[in-house]
Structures are given as C-alpha cells and as structure tokens.
Amino acid sequence: MHSHVYQPEPAPATHGRLIRWAWLYDRVVNWLMLGRARELRATTVDLARIQPGETILDVGCGTGDLTLAAKTRAGQAGKVSGIDAAPEMIAVARRKAAHAQSEVDFRVSAVEALPFPDATFDVVLSSLMMHHLPLAVKQQGLGEIHRVLKPGGRLVIIDMQRPTTLVGRAIIVLSGHAVLREGVQDLPPLMSEAGFARVQASDTAWRMLGLVVGWVDG
Numbered sequence: 001m002h003s004h005v006y007q008p009e010p011a012p013a014t015h016g017r018l019i020r021w022a023w024l025y026d027r028v029v030n031w032l033m034l035g036r037a038r039e040l041r042a043t044t045v046d047l048a049r050i051q052p053g054e055t056i057l058d059v060g061c062g063t064g065d066l067t068l069a070a071k072t073r074a075g076q077a078g079k080v081s082g083i084d085a086a087p088e089m090i091a092v093a094r095r096k097a098a099h100a101q102s103e104v105d106f107r108v109s110a111v112e113a114l115p116f117p118d119a120t121f122d123v124v125l126s127s128l129m130m131h132h133l134p135l136a137v138k139q140q141g142l143g144e145i146h147r148v149l150k151p152g153g154r155l156v157i158i159d160m161q162r163p164t165t166l167v168g169r170a171i172i173v174l175s176g177h178a179v180l181r182e183g184v185q186d187l188p189p190l191m192s193e194a195g196f197a198r199v200q201a202s203d204t205a206w207r208m209l210g211l212v213v214g215w216v217d218g
C-alpha cells in the first residue's frame with residue numbers, strides 16, 4: 001500500500017542561515033516593517049524596473065511575496081522562478097502561487113549551486129537574504145547569479161545596512177539579528193569580483209535597507 005504522508009524535500013547542504021519557521025515569517029516581516037511589508041514588495045519591484053516579458057529569478061525567495069509581485073509585473077509572457085534552501089519556505093510559496101493561480105516555478109535550492117543553465121535570466125532579485133550568508137557563500141552565490149544572468153542582465157539586491165551608530169546596532173539586535181558585521185554597503189566590491197561590469201549602490205526610503213544593482217556586460 002502506498003503512503004501519502006507529506007514528506008518535505010530535504011534542505012540542500014549550505015552554510016547559509018535558513019529560516020525553517022516559514023508559517024510565522026510573513027507576520028514577523030510585517031512587524032519589522034511596521035505594517036509596510038506589502039509596500040516594501042511593491043517598491044522593490046519598482047526599483048528593479050521589471051518589464052513585461054522578462055525572465056526573473058528571486059534567490060532566497062522565502063515565502064514568495066516578492067516573487068509573486070514580480071510575476072504580476074512581468075505578466076503572462078514573463079517567466080519567473082524562486083529558490084530557497086528552506087523546504088518549509090518553498091512549501092508556503094507554492095501554496096500562495098496555487099491560491100493566486102500564478103505560474104511561478106518555486107524550487108528548493110541553495111544560491112551557491114543554482115539549478116539553471118548559464119545565461120537564463122534578465123533579472124535576479126535578492127531581497128533580505130545576503131545577510132544570511134557567510135562571506136564565502138556570498139562569494140559563491142554572487143558567482144552563480146552572474147553565471148545564470150544573460151549578457152546585459154541585472155542583479156537587484158535590497159538588504160540590511162551595516163549599522164554605523166549605537167542606536168542602529170541596538171535596533172538590529174532587538175529585531176533578532178546578531179550584530180551585522182557586513183551589510184549591503186559591503187557588497188559592491190564582492191559583486192565586481194564576481195564579474196559584474198557595473199555596480200551602483202543607493203539608499204532606499206527605509207533607513208535600515210540599501211539597494212545595490214549590478215549589471216552583466218552585454
């Protein structure tokens with residue numbers, strides 16, 4: 001007799017910090033964003049300048065809110081994938097996609113070993129995930145992202161700033177994050193090392209979050 005008990009996929013081996021409490025994740029993000037999580041997703045899609053028909057990958061996609069917002073913007077002709085190394089996150093993201101009748105390909109995978117051929121995507125999104133990776137994994141992950149981007153493609157990262165004041169450090173620690181030794185402002189040199197031809201960093205409307213965009217030569 002076959003058993004139909006749900007067996008989650010195993011998590012890939014990674015030194016990234018996974019979030020296994022997917023059921024609570026959206027509420028925690030909304031709390032940290034002071035009720036503005038939906039606005040954060042809309043703003044990120046705007047900042048990424050997603051165009052209809054683009055092919056997009058969201059790395060460390062978590063429960064998929066940004067991925068689904070990107071699919072809405074990319075439209076019927078756009079192909080959108082999301083990967084996360086935590087199977088629990090991907091299970092929630094798949095449920096959301098089914099509920100919204102949105103065709104997004106969500107997969108359990110680590111950013112440092114992406115299951116896609118070279119030059120597949122126009123855009124890679126990375127939202128609030130880089131600070132979950134130790135330096136060596138960040139370097140591997142950026143190399144993989146560069147590999148799967150098409151010539152002329154872009155990587156759009158929104159992530160935590162390394163706090164530079166005592167108050168900033170206190171907020172980070174109180175929000176459940178250990179002291180951040182590396183922040184979004186430390187990514188541009190790593191992106192250049194990974195092969196990005198041009199890298200541009202800017203602030204966002206959220207003081208704790210910064211934006212970095214890197215372009216592949218093309």
Ligand SMILES: C[S@@+](CC[C@H](N)C(=O)[O-])C[C@H]1O[C@@H](n2cnc3c(N)ncnc32)[C@H](O)[C@@H]1O
Nearest residue numbers: 014016017018019060061062085086110111127
């Ligand atoms: C703070 S969450 C961000 C989720 C989502 N991008 C968002 O904006 O809400 C960081 C995510 O990175 C995932 N993660 C950590 N290490 C990873 C790795 N090596 N590869 C892929 N995902 C990873 C975690 O499981 C978690 O879902």
